[in-house]
Structure formats: structure tokens, C-alpha cells
Amino acid sequence: MITDPSLINLFFVNLEGVRVLGVDDEPGIPEVHIELVRQLVGCPSCGVVARVQSRSAVRLIDLSMAGRKVALVWNKRRFMCIEAVCEKATWTELDHRIAAPRLALTDRAGRWATYQVGAQGRAVSDVASDLGCDWHTVNNAVLSYGEALIEHPGRFGDVSSLGLDEHLMVRTGEKHKLEFVTTIVDVQRAQLLDVVPDRKAEGPKQRLRARGSEWCAGVTAGAIDLSATYKSVFDEVLPHATLVADPFHVVKHANSKVDECRRRVQNEALGHRGHKIDPLYKVRRMLTMAAERLDVDGQEKLLGLLKAGDRFGHVQATWTAKEATRELYDVPTYELAQPFIDELIRDMADEGWPPEVRSLGRTLKRWRDQIIAWHKLHITNGPTESMNNLAKRVKRVAFGFRSFKNYRIRALLYAGKPDWSLLATITPR
Ligand SMILES: [Zn+2]
Numbered sequence: 001m002i003t004d005p006s007l008i009n010l011f012f013v014n015l016e017g018v019r020v021l022g023v024d025d026e027p028g029i030p031e032v033h034i035e036l037v038r039q040l041v042g043c044p045s046c047g048v049v050a051r052v053q054s055r056s057a058v059r060l061i062d063l064s065m066a067g068r069k070v071a072l073v074w075n076k077r078r079f080m081c082i083e084a085v086c087e088k089a090t091w092t093e094l095d096h097r098i099a100a101p102r103l104a105l106t107d108r109a110g111r112w113a114t115y116q117v118g119a120q121g122r123a124v125s126d127v128a129s130d131l132g133c134d135w136h137t138v139n140n141a142v143l144s145y146g147e148a149l150i151e152h153p154g155r156f157g158d159v160s161s162l163g164l165d166e167h168l169m170v171r172t173g174e175k176h177k178l179e180f181v182t183t184i185v186d187v188q189r190a191q192l193l194d195v196v197p198d199r200k201a202e203g204p205k206q207r208l209r210a211r212g213s214e215w216c217a218g219v220t221a222g223a224i225d226l227s228a229t230y231k232s233v234f235d236e237v238l239p240h241a242t243l244v245a246d247p248f249h250v251v252k253h254a255n256s257k258v259d260e261c262r263r264r265v266q267n268e269a270l271g272h273r274g275h276k277i278d279p280l281y282k283v284r285r286m287l288t289m290a291a292e293r294l295d296v297d298g299q300e301k302l303l304g305l306l307k308a309g310d311r312f313g314h315v316q317a318t319w320t321a322k323e324a325t326r327e328l329y330d331v332p333t334y335e336l337a338q339p340f341i342d343e344l345i346r347d348m349a350d351e352g353w354p355p356e357v358r359s360l361g362r363t364l365k366r367w368r369d370q371i372i373a374w375h376k377l378h379i380t381n382g383p384t385e386s387m388n389n390l391a392k393r394v395k396r397v398a399f400g401f402r403s404f405k406n407y408r409i410r411a412l413l414y415a416g417k418p419d420w421s422l423l424a425t426i427t428p429r
Contacts, residue, residue: 161186
């Protein structure tokens with residue numbers, strides 16, 4: 001049986017200058033009562049020795065210990081200045097080693113929770129249930145410590161290749177309105193640099209300009225999807241950078257044309273959208289798959305179903321155009337990529353092709369330089385992977401990011417490569 005307060009201090013608190021008053025071991029969460037060792041305190045304004053005016057108990061959730069949740073109850077003193085002409089009336093004692101001001105977690109619990117949520121991608125509600133507190137208590141701590149980590153000047157360093165991409169944040173409201181954000185990415189280091197609201201040009205423009213002209217001059221390459229909006233960001237703020245159309249988005253666009261064509265042909269032939277028994281509906285996934293991923297049976301099935309449902313060969317033509325677009329990325333050099341894409345553009349302009357093929361050809365024409373620039377620089381749009389991973393985790397734990405601030409901090413903690421070794425020393429915001 002430990003009754004010695006200094007031993008209790010050692011096991012439960014382990015902070016110098018803190019005295020343990022006792023442990024309230026009620027069923028539920030045991031409460032360790034503490035206070036700061038009394039010493040003379042001077043007024044922060046005039047320096048005159050202050051008088052204790054009152055005390056109040058502040059309950060803080062601490063790290064769990066030996067499988068039990070623990071709370072610290074800090075018997076906090078409120079001081080008053082006795083100097084008549086001093087304008088400082090009263091103040092409460094603070095000790096950042098115990099807890100940051102305004103947070104209801106102890107300092108060490110706050111840092112631990114930030115790591116669990118930020119680096120491990122755990123749900124705030126999970127971590128709150130581990131600690132025995134509510135969602136907001138953990139979330140507030142993650143925001144305070146997390147912001148200090150992601151705003152640390154070392155994180156957003158010099159960048160030579162920059163990517164802009166759109167990302168779905170959340171579906172809000174009854175109509176499941178989609179809310180998008182724009183991600184700013186260091187595509188060399190696959191690091192998420194920042195997140196700004198919506199898909200307009202103004203947000204990323206402002207954020208990049210704020211880095212200063214020297215930083216902007218260091219960005220020599222950019223990667224974007226086929227978005228005129230993001231192109232305008234580069235044209236205005238980083239006009240010297242060589243722009244690359246991200247291959248993933250180019251192929252995705254070609255696939256969307258195959259889908260569009262399949263739906264149109266189905267509609268024209270059957271007068272309704274695809275049903276399960278329609279040959280073209282059955283084949284819809286194979287159509288957007290890479291051809292080499294289809295085995296011999298798969299290819300036969302694809303051709304058979306196309307023959308049955310694609311009377312004028314439109315779907316097959318669009319599928320072939322999509323495959324030709326993909327082949328562009330097998331061309332070994334920049335010099336060979338130029339005649340290859342020019343021939344594609346010429347071919348697809350032929351009036352004999354279905355509208356989807358011609359539309360794809362126009363897109364290739366509009367983005368020609370950026371598409372083949374990939375053969376020069378071989379950059380793609382960075383940590384889409386870890387962003388998608390975060391989105392999946394978020395979905396799985398059924399946590400909707402209603403608040404952009406919550407989303408930004410969590411995304412940057414997870415995919416923004418903060419220096420986690422600083423977690424022990426940063427000052428929460
Ligand atoms: Zn004073």
C-alpha cells in the first residue's frame with residue numbers, strides 16, 4: 001500500500017514542483033489531486049509579491065495507467081496584485097508541463113492523443129473512449145498540438161515540383177452536396193503541403209503567393225489534372241514552371257469517354273439506362289480496365305458482348321481510342337511521344353468516329369504540351385494515395401468532416417509529413 005505522497009507523485013505525476021494531495025480512488029476514474037508547491041509569486045505586471053485570492057479545482061484527463069483511466073485534479077490558485085496603482089487585477093497560475101491553457105487534457109495526454117489521431121489515423125471518438133473523455137476534449141487537443149506541428153517552419157520547405165489536385169472532403173446535408181477541397185502537394189517528396197477550400201483558383205493562388213517570390217522561383221515543374229482552373233494558377237503565379245498533365249487523370253478522362261459512349265449507345269438501342277442483362281452493362285467494368293489486365297477469356301467475353309450490344313461499333317472505337325491514349329505512356333522518349341500524340345490527335349478528329357472519340361481527341365489537342373511533358377519530367381500528382389487512405393479511414397469510422405479546419409489539420413498530420421520528433425517539444429497553439 002503506497003501512502004507516501006512523494007511515491008504517488010513519482011508514479012502518477014512525475015513532475016518536479018508538484019505536490020500530490022491525495023488520490024480519490026472512487027469506482028470509475030481515479031482522481032489524483034495535485035497542486036503546485038507554494039512559493040512566492042510576483043505580479044507579472046509590476047513584480048510586487050502577489051496574494052492568493054481564491055482556489056479552484058480543474059479536472060484534467062490524463063494518460064491511462066495500468067489499464068485504468070486517470071484524471072488529475074489541479075487545485076489551481078488565483079492571485080491578485082496588492083499594489084494599488086497596478087492595473088493587473090487577478091490571474092490564474094499556469095504550468096505548461098501540467099496542461100496547456102484552455103485544454104481539458106494534461107499535456108502528455110494531449111501529445112499522445114495527437115499522435116494517435118494524426119499519425120495513426122485513429123478516430124477521435126476511439127481515442128476519447130480510451131482516455132475516458134468526450135470527443136471535443138480530444139479534438140481540441142489534436143487541433144492545438146496538431147496546428148503547431150503542421151505550421152512548423154521546417155515542414156513546408158523548398159519545393160521544386162508542385163502538384164494541385166481536387167479532393168472530395170465530405171458530402172453534407174440531406175442532398176449530399178459534395179464539398180471539394182484543393183490539395184497542394186510536393187510531388188517530388190510525395191508530401192501534402194496544404195489544403196485550401198473549394199476548387200477555385202483564388203485559394204491556391206493566395207497560398208502560393210504568400211510563400212514569397214523566391215520560393216515561387218524555385219518551383220520549376222507542376223503537375224495538375226486536366227483542369228483549366230489549376231492551369232490558370234500556374235500561368236499566373238508560377239509561369240516559369242513546366243506543367244505536366246497527370247497521367248492518372250488523362251487515362252481517367254479517356255475511361256470516362258468510354259463510359260459516356262457505352263451509356264449513350266445503350267440508351268439509343270434500348271431507350272433506357274443499363275440493366276443487368278444488357279450485354280453492354282455487363283461489360284462496363286472490363287471496358288475501363290487496362291487491356292493487358294484482361295486474360296484471354298476476358299478478351300473473348302468483351303468482344304462477344306460488344307458484338308451483341310454495340311451495333312455500330314461506337315463503344316469498341318472509343319475503347320480502342322482509350323487504349324491508344326494509354327499506349328502513349330509506353331512510348332520511351334519525349335522525342336517519340338510528340339509524333340505519337342500528333343497522330344492520335346489527327347486520327348481522332350476524323351468525322352467518322354463517334355462523338356466521344358472526337359471529344360477525347362480535342363482534349364488531347366488542348367493539353368498536348370502538358371501531356372507529353374510527362375515524358376520529360378516523369379512526375380505525377382503525389383500523395384493521392386495517402387489522401388485516399390485517409391478518406392477511407394474517415395469513412396470507416398463514420399466521421400464526417402463538417403469543419404474545414406478539422407479536415408485540414410487531420411489531412412496534414414496524416415499526409416503532410418510533419419516531423420513527429422518535434423511532438424515532445426512544440427508549444428500548442
Ligand atoms: Zn501588479
